[in-house]
Amino acid sequence: MSPVTHHIALVAHDNKKVDLLRWAEFNRGTLSRHHLYATGTTGTMLEFELGLPVTRLLSGPVGGDQQIGAKIAEGVIDMLVFFWDPLEPQPHDPDVKALLRIGAVWNVPMACNSATADMLISSPMLSEEWTGRPDFTPRTWDGEQPSA
Numbered sequence: 506m507s508p509v510t511h512h513i514a515l516v517a518h519d520n521k522k523v524d525l526l527r528w529a530e531f532n533r534g535t536l537s538r539h540h541l542y543a544t545g546t547t548g549t550m551l552e553f554e555l556g557l558p559v560t561r562l563l564s565g566p567v568g569g570d571q572q573i574g575a576k577i578a579e580g581v582i583d584m585l586v587f588f589w590d591p592l593e594p595q596p597h598d599p600d601v602k603a604l605l606r607i608g609a610v611w612n613v614p615m616a617c618n619s620a621t622a623d624m625l626i627s628s629p630m631l632s633e634e635w636t637g638r639p640d641f642t643p644r645t646w647d648g649e650q651p652s653a
């Protein structure tokens with residue numbers, strides 16, 4: 506039986522990049538069995554340090570967070586490790602909030618610090634086909650005119 510692979514997104518703000526790199530190096534073996542995605546700078550550093558392929562999107566402040574959020578909404582990404590910086594304001598704070606929000610909407614397992622990331626990466630659920638994705642009924646235009 507082939508091992509289950511997941512699509513894992515990794516993102517870190519500048520002051521948290523070293524923490525994420527350390528965490529990813531420690532978990533390199535496990536991460537190597539999955540498809541990795543990252544925002545631009547985080548992805549470049551991860552590829553360099555881990556020597557693993559990473560699908561790199563744009564840098565966070567210029568749309569990368571939104572791209573990760575879109576992939577969550579499309580059902581591509583099924584786990585997010587996002588070491589955001591709680592001690593420094595970010596110019597793209599609305600994008601950061603939007604990413605965290607869409608992850609919550611789609612019930613994606615999200616880790617915002619290494620303690621939670623350790624728990625997610627060591628979860629037995631990581632070796633199972635798993636989706637906690639809610640089944641939203643799309644609200645489509647049904648052609649009815651609003652009553653006057």
Ligand SMILES: O=C(CO)COP(=O)(O)O
Nearest residue numbers: 544545546547564565566
């Ligand atoms: O800003 C980010 C997340 O909000 C991360 O972007 P970079 O990986 O390009 O630094």
